[in-house]
Amino acid sequence: xxxxxxxxxxxxxxxxxxxxxxxxxxxxxxxxxxxxxxxxxxxxxxxxxxxxxxxxxxxxxxxxxxxxxxxxxxxxxxxxxxxxxxxxxxxxxxxxxxxxxxxxxxxxxxxxxxxxxxxxxxxxxxxxxxxxxxxxxxxxxxxxxxxxxxxxxxxxxxxxxxxxxxxxxxxxxxxxxxxxxxxxxxxxxxxxxxxxxxxxxxxxxxxxxxxxxxxxxxxxxxxxxxxxxxxxxxxxxxxxxxxxxxxxxxxxxxxxxxxxxxxxxxxxxxxxxxxxxxxxxxxxxxxxxxxxxxxxxxxxxxxxxxxxxxxxxxxxxxxxxxxxxxxxxxxxxxxxxxxxxxxxxxxxxxxxxxxxxxxxxxxxxxxxxxxxxxxxxxxxxxxxxxxxxxxxxxxxxxx
Amino acid sequence: xxxxxxxxxxxxxxxxxxxxxxxxxxxxxxxxxxxxxxxxxxxxxxxxxxxxxxxxxxxxxxxxxxxxxxxxxxxxxxxxxxxxxxxxxxxxxxxxxxxxxxxxxxxxxxxxxxxxxxxxxxxxxxxxxxxxxxxxxxxxxxxxxxxxxxxxxxxxxxxxxxxxxxxxxxxxxxxxxxxxxxxxxxxxxxxxxxxxxxxxxxxxxxxxxxxxxxxxxxxxxxxxxxxxxxxxxxxxxxxxxxxxxxxxxxxxxxxxxxxxxxxxxxxxxxxxxxxxxxxxxxxxxxxxxxxxxxxxxxxxxxxxxxxxxxxxxxxxxxxxxxxxxxxxxxxxxxxxxxxxxxxxxxxxxxxxxxxxxxxxxxxxxxxxxxxxxxxxxxxxxxxxxxxxxxxxxxxxxxx
Numbered sequence: 003x004x005x006x007x008x009x010x011x012x013x014x015x016x017x018x019x020x021x022x023x024x025x026x027x028x029x030x031x032x033x034x035x036x037x038x039x040x041x042x043x044x045x046x047x048x049x050x051x052x053x054x055x056x057x058x059x060x061x062x063x064x065x066x067x068x069x070x071x072x073x074x075x076x077x078x079x080x081x082x083x084x085x086x087x088x089x090x091x092x093x094x095x096x097x098x099x100x101x102x103x104x105x106x107x108x109x110x111x112x113x114x115x116x117x118x119x120x121x122x123x124x125x126x127x128x129x130x131x132x133x134x135x136x137x138x139x140x141x142x143x144x145x146x147x148x149x150x151x152x153x154x155x156x157x158x159x160x161x162x163x164x165x166x167x168x169x170x171x172x173x174x175x176x177x178x179x180x181x182x183x184x185x186x187x188x189x190x191x192x193x194x195x196x197x198x199x200x201x202x203x204x205x206x207x208x209x210x211x212x213x214x215x216x217x218x219x220x221x222x223x224x225x226x227x228x229x230x231x232x233x234x235x236x237x238x239x240x241x242x243x244x245x246x247x248x249x250x251x252x253x254x255x256x257x258x259x260x261x262x263x264x265x266x267x268x269x270x271x272x273x274x275x276x277x278x279x280x281x282x283x284x285x286x287x288x289x290x291x292x293x294x295x296x297x298x299x300x301x302x303x304x305x306x307x308x309x310x311x312x313x314x315x316x317x318x319x320x321x322x323x324x325x326x327x328x329x330x331x332x333x334x335x336x337x338x339x340x341x342x343x344x345x346x347x348x349x350x351x352x353x354x355x356x357x358x359x360x361x362x363x364x365x366x367x368x369x370x371x372x373x374x375x376x377x378x379x380x381x382x383x384x385x386x387x388x389x390x391x392x393x394x395x396x397x398x399x400x401x
Numbered sequence: 402x403x404x405x406x407x408x409x410x411x412x413x414x415x416x417x418x419x420x421x422x423x424x425x426x427x428x429x430x431x432x433x434x435x436x437x438x439x440x441x442x443x444x445x446x447x448x449x450x451x452x453x454x455x456x457x458x459x460x461x462x463x464x465x466x467x468x469x470x471x472x473x474x475x476x477x478x479x480x481x482x483x484x485x486x487x488x489x490x491x492x493x494x495x496x497x498x499x500x501x502x503x504x505x506x507x508x509x510x511x512x513x514x515x516x517x518x519x520x521x522x523x524x525x526x527x528x529x530x531x532x533x534x535x536x537x538x539x540x541x542x543x544x545x546x547x548x549x550x551x552x553x554x555x556x557x558x559x560x561x562x563x564x565x566x567x568x569x570x571x572x573x574x575x576x577x578x579x580x581x582x583x584x585x586x587x588x589x590x591x592x593x594x595x596x597x598x599x600x601x602x603x604x605x606x607x608x609x610x611x612x613x614x615x616x617x618x619x620x621x622x623x624x625x626x627x628x629x630x631x632x633x634x635x636x637x638x639x640x641x642x643x644x645x646x647x648x649x650x651x652x653x654x655x656x657x658x659x660x661x662x663x664x665x666x667x668x669x670x671x672x673x674x675x676x677x678x679x680x681x682x683x684x685x686x687x688x689x690x691x692x693x694x695x696x697x698x699x700x701x702x703x704x705x706x707x708x709x710x711x712x713x714x715x716x717x718x719x720x721x722x723x724x725x726x727x728x729x730x731x732x733x734x735x736x737x738x739x740x741x742x743x744x745x746x747x748x749x750x751x752x753x754x755x756x757x758x759x760x761x762x763x764x765x766x767x768x769x770x771x772x773x774x775x776x777x778x779x780x781x782x783x784x785x786x787x788x789x790x791x792x793x794x795x796x797x798x799x800x
Contacts, residue, residue, distance in 0.1 A: 132580050137585075170581075174573020179539045182529050182569075185605030186536075190589070192606055205592055208583030209608035317597045 019197055021135070023269060029276045032070060032241075032268055039209050039244050039264065041071045048072070051079055056118035063111045063267065066334050071241060073251065074263035078236050082119065087400050088234040089227070090115055091217045091262070094154065096146035096168075101153045102288035103368070104270030104377070107335070109157040111267070112238045122163045122226065122399035125154060126217050128170040134206040151387050153291060156378035158216055159390075163399045165226060166390045169213055175224045180257075184212040187253040196245045214243075215250040218262035225393050235262040240269060253272035271331055275307040291376065295369045302329065302361050302368070310350075310357035321353035322360075329360045336367050364393050417641050418596060420534070421784040422668060428675045431469060431640075431667055438643050440470045440665065446461060447471070450478055455517035462510045462666065465733050470640060472650065473662035477635050481518065485631040486799050488626070489514055490616045492525035493553065495545035495567075496535050500552045501687035502767070503669030505774070506734070510666070511637045521562045521625065521798035525616050529568040531607040543569055550786050552690060555777035558789075562798045564625060565789045568612055577622045579615035579656075584608070586652040595644045613642075614649040617661035624792050634661040639668060670730055674706040690775065694768045701728065701760050701767070707784070709749075709756035720752035721759075728759045735766050 016025040018035060025031070044067070053060050078088050092112045094105065108258050109374055116123050127150060129143035138146070144212050147168040154166065173181070189210065193199055200209055218235045220227035227233055239245060244266060251261040272287040309327030311317035321373055324330050330350060337343050346363070349355035404437050415424040418432060424430070435442055441588070443466070452459050461763045477487050480649050493504065493510045515522050526549060528542035546567040553565065574579070589607065592598055598607055619626035626632055636646060643665060650660040671686040688697055708726030710716035723729050729749060736742050745762070748754035 130577075133581055134585050140582065170578055171574075173577045175570075178529075178572045178577075179569055182532055182605055183539065186533050186603050186609055188604050189601050190598070190604055190607055194600070199589070201590040201593070202588050204585050205587050205589055205607050205610070206581055208585055208589055209602050209611075211604070212608075267551040 004153050015134065019245050020242050022333070023242055030269065035241060036071050039071075039248070041241075041244065043071050043073075043263065044070055044072045044075065048075060048079075050116075054080060055079060058118050061111060061114040061118075063107065063114075063335070065340070067268075068107065068335060069111060069238070069265050069267045071266040072264055073247070073266075074261065075236070075265055078234055078263045081234060086234070087121055088119075088263075089121055089220065090119075090123040091126070091235050091237050092123070092216070092239060093128060093217070094150055095128045095132045095135075096143060096150040097132045097138075099146060100290045100292040101147050101150065102290045103286060103336075103371070104183045106153075106157065106291065107267060107270055108238055108240065109154055109159075113157050113159055115236070115238060115265075116160060116163060120163075120401065122396055123159065123165070124217055124226070125159075125164065125166040126214070127151060127166065127168040128210075128214065130173070130213060131210055133170075134204070134210065140170060146170060148387055151390065152379055152382040153375070155376055155382045155386060155390055161386075161390055163389060163396060165223065165394075165396065166387075167393075168391070171391070172393070173213065176215060176224045178266070180216040180219055180222045181212040183257050184250070184253050185209070187256050188212070188249060189222050192249070196249055211246055211249055214246045215253070218247065218250050218254070219257075219259045221259075225395055225401070230328060231258075232260060234260050237262050237264045239264065239266060241266040242269070270335065272326060273301060273305040273307065273328055275326065275328060276331065289368055289372065291372055291379070293372060295330075295365075295373070295393050298369050298372060299365045302365050304333070306361060306364070308357045308361075311353070314356070317356065318353045322350045322355075322357065324351050326359075327360075329357065332364050333360070333367065336371060337363075402743045410615070419641050420646050422641055427469050427551065427650070428669075429668065434640060435470050437577070438640070438647070439589070440472050440640075440643065440663065441474075443469055443471045443474065443664065447474060447478075451517075451618075453650075454478060454481060460510060460513040461737050462506065462516075462734070463769065464515075464739070466667075467506065467509060468637065468664050468666045469742065470665040471663055472646070472665075473660065474664055476633070477633055480633060486620065487518075487635050487662075488520055488798075489518075489522040490525070490634050490704055491638060492527060492613070492616070493549055494527045494531045494534075495542060495549040496531045496537075498545060499691040500549065502735075502770070505552075505556065505690065506666060506669055507637055507639060508553055508558075512556050512558055514635070514637060514664075515559060515562060516526045518747050519562075519646060521559070521795055522558065522564070523615070523616055523622060523625070524558075524563065524565040526550060526565065526567040526785065527609075527613060527683045529612060529688075530609055532569075532605070539569060543567060546788055550789065551778055551781040552774075554785060554789055555774055555783045562795060563789060564622065564793075564795065565786075567790070570700065570790070571792070572612065576615055576621045579618055580611040582656050583611040583614050583649070586655050587611070587648060592647070594648060595648055607763055610645055610648055613645045614652070617646065617649050617653070618656075619659045620658075624794055625798070630657075631659060633659050636661050636663045638663065640665040641668070642678060667782050669734065670727060672700060672704040672727055674727060675730065688767055688771065690733045690771055690778070692762075694772070697768050697771060698764045701764050705731070705760060705763070706732060707756045707760075713755070716755065717752045721749045721754075721756065723750050726756075728756065728763045731763050732759070735770060736762075773776050 016030055018123050049060050049064050090112055127147040129147040133140055133143040134137055151166050193208060193211060217220045220233040221231050246264060247264055254261045256371035274287055289301060307328040311320050333343060350360055415429055448459050448463050479664050489511055491507050526546040528546040531537055532539055532542040550565050592607060615621045619632040646661060646663055653660045673686055683695060688700060706727040708722035710719050732742060751757055
């Protein structure tokens with residue numbers, strides 16, 4: 003397999019690509035992934051620099067290393083410091099109606115980046131990809147794209163700086179020309195090496211990587227960046243998308259384009275434990291933004307894998323194993339108060355706090371987030387979706 | 402190779418696909434090609450039926466078996482007889498500025514079909530294909546597409562029934578959705594079998610077959626055929642394009658679409674002899690529509706392969722070998738008068754007519770055709786190109 007990360011003599015193997023995240027070790031070794039993919043660790047110096055340049059405290063996902071790796075973020079910040087702006091590009095494959103918390107992570111973080119750097123953002127909804135991979139009809143993929151757009155808009159993006167598009171609506175013109183330019187530079191053997199396609203895969207799959215590549219180039223959006231071909235692009239995404247952008251960065255110089263920079267996150271673990279991404283096919287593996295407070299409480303109590311000990315006595319004696327404890331990990335993503343999180347780490351790790359108490363706190367935190375999201379989403383009208391998706395210039399996008 | 406036609410024990414082999422026409426035998430065996438491709442011979446009964454249905458004498462390219470094979474032409478005529486119309490689809494890969502006579506053949510024939518059946522026509526200019534295969538820039542491919550459109554328009558198409566489009570301009574929307582639907586139905590192994598791609602081919606090539614497939618489906622042109630998904634399509638083309646449409650016909654029923662019908666031509670031979678198609682890289686292998694009368698005379702006298710004997714004595718004794726004689730073959734394509742052609746066949750074949758006389762007659766015929774084409778092309782303005790290529794309804798296309 004393409005993005006497989008093999009250990010020399012050992013049996014341990016990791017597979018991380020846009021369609022599969024798996025490890026024979028149970029959990030992903032992100033240090034090895036950085037080495038094998040050839041990206042860089044996002045260290046404290048860089049986070050401090052983001053804080054200094056934006057005049058804002060770094061997002062909790064930066065402080066807690068949810069976004070932990072990058073490519074060329076330094077260059078983006080160098081240019082920004084000299085007054086050169088950039089644009090953000092992220093996306094979603096609309097394969098399901100309801101999003102779970104893991105799906106929200108890149109959008110919550112992208113919203114922070116947009117606000118902090120005051121830059122434009124393009125969001126690609128790959129309805130063509132999902133139509134091909136999940137065998138959905140064109141119409142169903144497009145419906146899901148619009149439904150997902152509502153959840154994305156509910157994250158609070160600034161309409162004066164944000165263009166959301168679906169591939170089925172937008173592919174054509176300058177975008178299609180860039181697709182052809184990219185496709186010319188990538189052999190079949192190359193995509194087999196990157197993505198692990200086989201001869202039995204349909205040619206729609208083989209045709210798709212350029213579609214996800216070209217939003218990295220400003221010339222794909224002539225209504226946004228006319229004549230501004232040197233504008234840099236920064237892509238916030240989960241690290242399973244890295245193969246697309248390795249390919250894109252490889253091709254860019256041959257087209258006279260800038261390589262996109264990346265800022266990449268770990269995977270949000272399933273309730274049952276940290277073995278990769280959550281599964282859309284198992285509704286009990288994740289908290290959905292459509293879950294009620296009661297659903298959230300039940301799922302956490304029933305399914306969230308605990309690192310606590312099997313008896314109160316042992317728990318008091320040995321403390322919780324925070325390395326595998328899902329309630330504590332989830333709090334690491336979503337509990338904003340650093341002091342409280344450190345307190346829980348100490349008390350729960352020492353066995354003075356019980357799993358039930360941690361689960362209760364997590365239920366409160368997630369219920370609040372989901373409740374706020376639900377209200378924001380309910381306020382998103384079809385007209386707002388049309389407005390975000392309108393092909394239009396954004397005259398104030400750099401202000 | 403994909404479309405290779407192999408003889409069991411023998412060494413003889415034919416390769417016929419959109420990029421290569423070759424035979425170890427020297428000339429293509431069209432009977433074998435029909436068998437191997439699985440299309441049908443266009444026989445006298447069918448030609449008579451076309452004459453009866455259209456109330457016109459059949460085109461010289463039909464009478465002389467230039468268009469010699471078909472798929473489902475019977476069905477198209479059955480439906481037409483009951484009052485059901487169809488539409489025509491043909492195209493050109495704009496790889497060179499000047500067209501030669503071989504390039505004009507499908508357009509001359511398509512113009513006859515449009516006039517005879519009074520049906521709409523879509524003409525695809527595959528500038529994306531040529532950008533990928535010939536390594537042209539996007540801009541150069543688009544320029545060539547417009548230049549070639551002028552030659553095509555000069556063939557006399559009815560603007561009220563004709564939509565010409567370039568892929569770089571038109572791909573998107575319903576057309577792109579159909580591309581995705583087709584791509585989902587075709588595996589990489591399948592296109593390797595049909596087109597002979599290898600792992601070192603770039604993915605642009607592998608992505609292209611759906612682009613040429615989807616103009617076969619009326620839903621790719623919502624401005625022309627809104628809601629008219631059952632309209633049949635008839636494709637006049639050279640038989641080297643058959644692989645694209647075998648694939649298309651294979652996929653169509655799975656999408657709930659009608660299979661396109663085809664009417665297919667032999668290749669127009671090079672001046673040097675009948676070993677396949679003419680070569681754009683050798684200007685002396687073909688008569689171009691930009692050639693002067695003097696050029697035409699020189700090329701015919703100097704390069705046209707003669708089946709005449711090596712001395713006048715032998716010629717008078719044995720006669721010309723019409724099987725290999727290029728001047729006579731060219732007259733078979735372009736001399737409209739059946740009686741005169743038969744007369745030349747008899748006299749030249751018996752050695753009473755000399756090669757010089759036949760070449761002189763061919764020079765007159767081709768000079769006339771090229772001169773008429775040049776005048777017609779000079780009258781084609783940029784505004785006319787824009788008008789033919791405008792995305793617009795054609796309210797009188799079936800009248």
